[in-house]
Amino acid sequence: MKLLFPLLAIIGGIAVAAQSQINGGLGKKTGVLESSFISFGIGTLALFFAVLFFGKGNLLAATAVPKWQLLGGLLGALYLTISILVVPKIGVASTFAAVIAGQIVMGAIIDHFGLFGGMRMPMDVKKAAAIFLLFVSLYLFNHK
Structure with missing residues (x-):
């Protein structure tokens, strides 16, 4: 059990590296911002169904958290957009x-x-x- 979380983190890193190259290629064809939008849209759909079928939390609780805790999505979009811009260059x-x-x-x-x-x-x-x-x-x- 001790190795499970580091192994999951490694799998996450593998996924992010593959995602970067995939999104970089998509960005060359569709545009940087458009590629970010497409990627987040597909990810949003995937998470929608995951929450729908497996979720056990409370989405409405997001209205009660400090507003700065909602910035993660914006930071993720910034990271993804920068990655799509930079990966094809370097x-x-x-x-x-x-x-x-x-x-x-x-x-x-x-x-x-x-x-x-x-x-x-x-x-x-x-x-x-x-x-x-x-x-x-x-x-x-x-x-x-």
Whole structure:
């Protein structure tokens, strides 16, 4: 059971990498924003049926949450649109190296300040060194 969640995360990463290339190709034919719209539309339909047949939560509870907690969809649309724009230019691996760098930096900021209701985990020298090395690897990964 301990391995289930890391394995699911790996499967999620595989899906996102494949999705990026697929959406990049779609974007070349339909346009960047149009591709994002198509992708979110199909995803919305898939989730609609998943909620309809398997959902156990309460969609109406979304009206009671702080409004900033509804920004996830906008951030997802921003990410997807940027991915569709960037992948055909620099490839999936280079795009993901940069995406991961952005995720880790923002994650460290969120942890350091305890943003969005998270537990505060202050930045230390080891984390700062890891972020520096992350950017060194990003440079090496993209330097031709």
